Structure formats: structure tokens, C-alpha cells
Amino acid sequence: xxxxxxxxxxxxxxxxxxxxxxxxxxxxxxxxxxxxxxxxxxxxxxxxxxxxxxxxxxxxxxxxxxxxxxxxxxxxxxxxxxxxxxxxxxxxxxxxxxxxxxxxxxxxxxxxxxxxxxxxxxxxxxxxxxxxxxxxxxxxxxxxxxxxxxxxxxxxxxxxxxxxxxxxxxxxxxxxxxxxxxxxxxxxxxxxxxxxxxxxxxxxxxxxxxxxxxxxxxxxxxxxxxxxxxxxxxxxxxxxxxxxxxxxxxxxxxxxxxxxxxxxxxxxxxxxxxxxxxxxxxxxxxxxxxxxxxxxxxxxxxxxxxxxxxxxxxxxxx
Ligand SMILES: NCc1[nH]cc(CCC(=O)O)c1CC(=O)O
Numbered sequence: 001x002x003x004x005x006x007x008x009x010x011x012x013x014x015x016x017x018x019x020x021x022x023x024x025x026x027x028x029x030x031x032x033x034x035x036x037x038x039x040x041x042x043x044x045x046x047x048x049x050x051x052x053x054x055x056x057x058x059x060x061x062x063x064x065x066x067x068x069x070x071x072x073x074x075x076x077x078x079x080x081x082x083x084x085x086x087x088x089x090x091x092x093x094x095x096x097x098x099x100x101x102x103x104x105x106x107x108x109x110x111x112x113x114x115x116x117x118x119x120x121x122x123x124x125x126x127x128x129x130x131x132x133x134x135x136x137x138x139x140x141x142x143x144x145x146x147x148x149x150x151x152x153x154x155x156x157x158x159x160x161x162x163x164x165x166x167x168x169x170x171x172x173x174x175x176x177x178x179x180x181x182x183x184x185x186x187x188x189x190x191x192x193x194x195x196x197x198x199x200x201x202x203x204x205x206x207x208x209x210x211x212x213x214x215x216x217x218x219x220x221x222x223x224x225x226x227x228x229x230x231x232x233x234x235x236x237x238x239x240x241x242x243x244x245x246x247x248x249x250x251x252x253x254x255x256x257x258x259x260x261x262x263x264x265x266x267x268x269x270x271x272x273x274x275x276x277x278x279x280x281x282x283x284x285x286x287x288x289x290x291x292x293x294x295x296x297x298x299x300x301x302x303x304x305x306x307x308x309x310x311x312x313x314x315x316x317x318x
Contacts, residue, residue, distance in 0.1 A: 002031070002033075002034075002211065002214065003034065003076075003211040003212065003214070003215060004033065004034060004035060005034065005035045005036075005037070006027060006034050006035070006036050006037070006076050006077065006212070006215055007036075007037045007039055007074070007075045007076050007077075008020055008023065008024060008036060008037070008038050008039065008075060008076070008077050008078070008079060009039045009041055009066040009069040009070065009074070009075035009077070009078040009079070010038055010039070010040055010041065010066070010078070010079050011040070011041060011042070011043055011045075011046060011062060011066070012040045012041070012042060012046065013046065013151045014151055014152065014153060014177055015081075015151060015152055015173050015176060015177060016079070016081075017038070017040070018176050018177060019079055019081065019176065019201050020038055020079040021038070022099075022176075022201070023077075023079050023099070023201070023203060023216075023219065024036045024038070026099075026219050027215050027216065027219070030215075030218055031215055034215060039069060039074055039075045041065050041066055041069060042065070043061060043062045043063065043064065043065045043066065044061050044062075044064065044065070045061035045062040045084075046062070048061075059086040060084075060085070060086040061084075062080070062081075062084040063078070063080055063084060063085055063086065063204075066078035066080070066204070067089075067090055067093060067204065070093055070204065070205065070206055071090070071092060071093070071206070076205065076206075076209070076212050077203050077204065077205045077212060077216060078203070078204045078205075079201060079202075079203055079204075080095075080201070080202050080203075080204060081197070081200075081201065081202075082098065082196075082197030082198075082200040082201065082202045082228055082232075083170075083195050083196065083197045083198050083200075085197065085202055085204070087232055087235055087236035088236070089204070092206060092207055093204055093205070093206060093207060094204070094205065094206075094207045095202050095203065095204045095205075096203070096205070096213065096216075096217065096220070097202065097203040097216045097217060097219055097220040097225075098200050098201070098202050098203075098220060098221060098224045098225045098228055099200065099201040099202075099203075099219055099220075099221055099224065100221035100223075100224055101199045101200045101221070101223075101224040101227070101228075102171075102172040102175060102176060102199040102200075102201075103171040103172055103175060103186065103199055104171075104172065104194045104198045104199035104200070104249065105170075105171050105186050105187055105188065105189065105192070105194055105198075105199075106132060106168050106169065106170060106171065106186075106187045106192040106194060106198075107168065107169055107170065107171040107174055107183040107184075107185070107186055107187065108166060108168060108183075108184050108185040108186075108187055109156070109159060109166065109167050109168075109169065109174075109182050109183060109184050110159070110165060110166035110167075110184050111159065111160065112165065113165060113166055113184070114184060114185065115184070115185050116136075116139070116140065116166075116185075116187075116191070119140070119143070119165055119166060120165070121140075121142040121143075122142050122143070122144060123140075123142075123143050123144070123165040123166065124143075124144050124146055124163070124164045124165050125143050125144070125145050125146065125164060125165065125166050125167065125168065126145075126146050126147070126148030126155070126158065126159065126163065126164035126166070126167040126168070127145060127147075127148055127167065127168040127169070128147060128148050128149050128155075128169075129168075129195065130243070130244065130245040130267050131193070131195055131245045131246060131247050131265075132168045132192060133145045133245065133267060133269070134245035134265035134266060134267055134268070134269045134272060135191070135192050135193065135245075135247070135263070135265065135269065135272065136168070136192075136269065137268055137269025137270075138265065138269035138270075138272045139269075141269065146163070146164060148164070148167055148169075152169065152173045152174060152177050152179065153177070155167060155169055156179065156182060166184075168187070168192070170194075170195075170198055170199065171183060171186055171199070172198065172199035189249050189261060192247075193247030193248070193249050193261055193262075193263050193274075194247060194248075194249045195246075195247060195248070196228075196231040196232055196234065196235045196246070196247075196248045197228050197231055197232065198249075200224050200227075200228050202228075203216050203219065223252055226250075226252070226258065226281050226284045227250040227251065227252065227258070227284070228250075229284040229285055229288070230248075230250040230258055230260050230284040230285065230287050230288040231248045231249065231250050231260070231288060232288070233284070233285035233286075233287075233288030233289050233292075234248045234260065234262055234288035234289065234291050234292045235248055235288075235292075236288075236289075237288065237289045237292035237293065237296075238264065238292045238295070238296070238300070238304065239304070243307060244264070244303075244304060244307055245263075245264065245265040245266070245267055245272075246262075246263070246264055247261075247262065247263045247265075248260065248261070248262045248263075248288070248291075249261050249262075250284070250287075250288070252281060253278075256280075256281055257278055257279060257280060257281060258278065258279060258280070258281040258283075258284055258287055259276065259277075259278045260276060260277055260278070260287055260288065260291055261274070261275075261276040262274070262275055262276070262291045262292065262295055263275075263295070264295050264300035264303055264304065265303070266303055267307075271299070271303065273295050273298050273299050273300045273303070274295075275291055275294045275295050275298065276291070277290055277291040277294065
């Protein structure tokens with residue numbers, strides 16, 4: 001018997017709610033009789049909005065409470081930005097569905113300057129991510145990189161209030177919330193290599209729940225799933241979290257092969273290790289792991305160790 005009710009856990013931020021409503025719209029379009037309820041929750045990451053992300057630490061800051069709701073039955077599925085989902089899921093949960101990817105690139109937003117090159121030498125640039133900071137400082141060592149947290153609307157008002165000359169944030173969030181016209185310039189992957197999973201929405205659920213699977217599996221985009229699989233395998237091998245400047249971005253070529261670029265940098269941009277690898281998309285996870293190991297050999301292991309992380313451990317084997 002098909003399921004008649006679907007409870008969806010989400011964070012309360014405007015972007016999270018937009019993403020969850022998008023999932024609800026798509027399920028509703030395929031199964032008009034299903035009654036959908038949003039379960040809006042506050043996560044630890046939403047509470048500590050004034051602390052720089054890199055200092056908050058911990059994994060799964062934006063997902064843990066949603067996972068608890070899945071495990072205790074308060075919700076049937078949880079909708080996440082893939083960028084925020086830790087590499088290892090709790091026992092009993094799975095993440096089988098990833099929606100088609102929105103623009104995965106970072107955006108340059110400024111009210112006075114048209115691109116990074118136009119900024120003054122000591123420009124004040126706001127960003128919440130060490131990955132963006134590292135790549136930015138590598139090219140423009142004079143920039144003052146200032147922390148920028150809060151939801152998308154808050155970040156734009158901080159720019160408008162003159163706190164920064166420019167800010168960097170994900171294009172996807174801006175576009176989804178209708179702020180696409182605020183994007184002064186999209187940074188291509190060579191200028192700012194995107195984060196693992198950036199621009200992709202994932203659906204987490206209880207393992208072995210066929211009724212729920214029936215409702216959500218048609219939403220899966222196989223191309224996005226294979227790209228995100230490579231990126232997450234890369235990140236898992238590096239044992240990366242928010243405290244490390246790591247970028248990882250996979251694309252599919254026209255012939256179906258997968259091409260992935262990765263980087264590990266010093267937060268201050270004094271060193272950025274980059275590598276790329278290409279192979280059959282059927283080996284997405286293996287390509288991600290091999291790319292990570294190449295970077296570790298080329299010196300990324302030293303950066304990760306200095307940051308107090310422990311990347312050199314046996315491969316997890318999956
Ligand atoms: N770290 C917060 C976060 N998680 C997902 C997005 C954007 C949307 C996406 O990548 O899907 C953002 C905001 C940002 O990085 O500017």
C-alpha cells in the first residue's frame with residue numbers, strides 16, 4: 001500500500017526551507033495524494049551563528065538534529081545541502097537520493113567592483129569558508145579576509161551595510177532564493193574550486209524503508225549522484241571537515257568519463273596543493289580516493305597534520 005503521509009525534516013533557514021519545499025513540490029507532482037508536512041528544526045549550526053565556522057568545529061553541525069528526527073520517527077526524510085552532510089552517516093540511515101545539481105560555483109558579489117582583479121590591494125572580502133579564503137589569499141595576499149556568517153539574506157545585508165568591499169558565497173543559494181541578479185561574477189572552478197557537494201541537495205532516510213523510497217527515488221539525478229560520490233570519497237579519504245581548506249569538484253565529460261579536480265591548502269593561502277584525475281564514472285569513488293592519495297603524497301598530509309587532523313589512515317575500503 002502506498003504511503004499517504006510524508007514528514008520532511010528541515011532546518012528553518014530560508015535556503016533550507018526553499019530546498020525542502022522544492023523536494024515537496026517534486027514529490028507532490030509525482031504523487032498528488034501524498035500529504036506532506038514540514039518538520040522545521042533548529043540545529044547546532046543555526047545556534048552558533050556568530051562563531052566562525054572553522055572554530056565551531058565538529059561534524060554534522062547542520063544535520064544531527066534532523067537525523068535524530070529520522071531515527072525517532074518524527075520525520076520520514078531529511079533534506080540537506082550535500083555540502084553540509086558528513087561523510088559517515090549514523091547506523092540505520094542512508095542517503096540514496098541526490099537532486100540535479102544547481103550551479104556549483106562560488107559567486108563574487110560586490111556593489112562597487114566588477115571582479116576580484118578590480119578590488120584594491122587591501123580589500124575587505126567576506127567569506128565563511130577556509131576553502132575560499134585559502135584560494136583567495138593565494139592569489140591576492142594583500143586582501144583582508146573577514147568572516148561572514150549567517151543565512152544568505154544576512155550576508156547580503158552585511159555587504160550592503162558597507163562591512164565588506166565584496167563577499168564570496170555559493171551561487172546556488174543565491175539563485176534558489178531569487179538573488180541571482182546580485183551575482184556580480186561567477187567564479188569558475190579554476191579561480192575557486194567548489195566545495196564537496198556544493199549546489200547539490202540530498203535526501204536522507206531510514207535504511208530499508210521501501211514505502212519512503214518509492215516516493216523519493218524518482219527524484220534522484222544519476223549524474224549528480226556519481227559526481228558527488230567521487231567528491232565525498234575524496235573528502236572521506238582526507239578526513240576533511242569545515243576546519244580544513246579542501247576543495248573537490250567532479251564533472252562528467254561528454255564521453256561519460258569523470259574528471260575531478262581537488263585541492264588542499266593552507267588557510268592563509270601560502271601553499272595550495274592541486275591535483276586532478278580522470279577515469280570511468282563507474283569508478284567514481286576510486287577516483288576520489290586516488291586523487292586524495294595523490295594530494296597526500298604531494299604534501300597535503302603535512303597541512304592536514306599541522307591542522308591537527310589525521311589523514312593518513314588505512315583507506316576505509318568502500
Ligand atoms: N555552508 C552553508 C551552506 N550550505 C550550502 C550552501 C549553499 C547551497 C549549496 O551549496 O547547495 C551554503 C551557503 C554558502 O556556502 O554560501
